Amino acid sequence: xxxxxxxxxxxxxxxxxxxxxxxxxxxxxxxxxxxxxxxxxxxxxxxxxxxxxxxxxxxxxxxxxxxxxxxxxxxxxxxxxxxxxxxxxxxxxxxxxxxxxxxxxxxxxxxxxxxxxxxxxxxxxxxxxxxxxxxxxxxxxxxxx
Numbered sequence: 001x002x003x004x005x006x007x008x009x010x011x012x013x014x015x016x017x018x019x020x021x022x023x024x025x026x027x028x029x030x031x032x033x034x035x036x037x038x039x040x041x042x043x044x045x046x047x048x049x050x051x052x053x054x055x056x057x058x059x060x061x062x063x064x065x066x067x068x069x070x071x072x073x074x075x076x077x078x079x080x081x082x083x084x085x086x087x088x089x090x091x092x093x094x095x096x097x098x099x100x101x102x103x104x105x106x107x108x109x110x111x112x113x114x115x116x117x118x119x120x121x122x123x124x125x126x127x128x129x130x131x132x133x134x135x136x137x138x139x140x141x142x143x144x145x
Contacts, residue, residue: 001027002034014041032061036073043080051080067104074100075110082117087124094118 005020018041024034039054059073078093094117101111 002031005034006037009037009040014044017041018045030061032058032069035061036069036076039076043076043083048080048084052077055080071097071101071110075114078114078117082121087121091118091121091125094121
């Protein structure tokens with residue numbers, strides 16, 4: 001089940017992969033690869049909250065010394081949070097990734113990319129969101145006769 005689901009994810013057939021991955025998880029809920037791939041499916045099928053949940057499950061299941069997979073999960077969470085449009089939450093997720101990745105290598109290109117993303121999200125979070133009531137200055141209607 002897992003192999004078929006992963007192959008469908010690799011092929012970009014996300015909806016077709018879902019039942020295979022869900023069945024793999026049902027057979028053994030302790031398979032981080034199934035949760036990780038289901039997170040990818042959720043990300044690309046418009047289920048960002050479910051994607052973060054699946055990434056977090058996979059993160060908790062990978063062994064403490066499985067740095068590459070732990071790093072992929074944290075990076076995936078940051079990407080999903082950024083896609084959700086909440087810059088403060090995205091910046092926090094990027095920071096979590098950066099702090100983890102720096103323990104192992106600060107010179108990784110992915111860390112430099114993550115730092116740029118974090119800075120962009122922090123800047124976006126500092127900006128005041130636009131008013132739902134329109135422009136800040138009201139204008140008077142002009143009367144034409």
